[in-house]
Amino acid sequence: xxxxxxxxxxxxxxxxxxxxxxxxxxxxxxxxxxxxxxxxxxxxxxxxxxxxxxxxxxxxxxxxxxxxxxxxxxxxxxxxxxxxxxxxxxxxxxxxxxxxxxxxxxxxxxxxxxxxxxxxxxxxxxxxxxxxxxxxxxxxxxxxxxxxxxxxxxxxx
Numbered sequence: 001x002x003x004x005x006x007x008x009x010x011x012x013x014x015x016x017x018x019x020x021x022x023x024x025x026x027x028x029x030x031x032x033x034x035x036x037x038x039x040x041x042x043x044x045x046x047x048x049x050x051x052x053x054x055x056x057x058x059x060x061x062x063x064x065x066x067x068x069x070x071x072x073x074x075x076x077x078x079x080x081x082x083x084x085x086x087x088x089x090x091x092x093x094x095x096x097x098x099x100x101x102x103x104x105x106x107x108x109x110x111x112x113x114x115x116x117x118x119x120x121x122x123x124x125x126x127x128x129x130x131x132x133x134x135x136x137x138x139x140x141x142x143x144x145x146x147x148x149x150x151x152x153x154x155x156x157x
Contacts (some may be wrong), residue, residue, distance in 0.1 A: 034076070
């Protein structure tokens with residue numbers, strides 16, 4: 001599987017890889033943004049969506065061999081505005097298990113070399129109070145945002 005943020009793709013642009021299915025959400029209002037997700041065509045899955053006013057996302061649900069599901073989302077959050085905990089709840093309450101990988105433009109001293117912003121504080125508080133695990137994938141070489149992955153199993157799982 002391959003997940004991408006800030007794809008800068010237009011509807012006419014092609015994004016294909018042999019033996020993979022491509023899902024994407026292009027930003028139609030102006031240049032930049034956009035997300036995509038490529039998954040091997042042999043993996044049992046289906047596209048789904050997460051309603052959001054501030055995140056761009058491309059989301060699928062993977063059906064595991066034990067018939068459980070896991071939702072995987074590629075998310076881009078533009079740097080302006082404040083992250084809503086309601087939106088975070090929509091991402092992580094969408095299924096039994098969830099993984100969101102993306103550029104949240106959120107900095108916190110726990111993952112951004114001592115630098116913080118308000119969105120980083122919101123995500124860190126969410127992580128602490130909702131028992132969500134946060135893994136840092138990497139930091140942009142231009143330090144525009146942090147690439148993070150979250151997962152949150154529902155209660156009792």
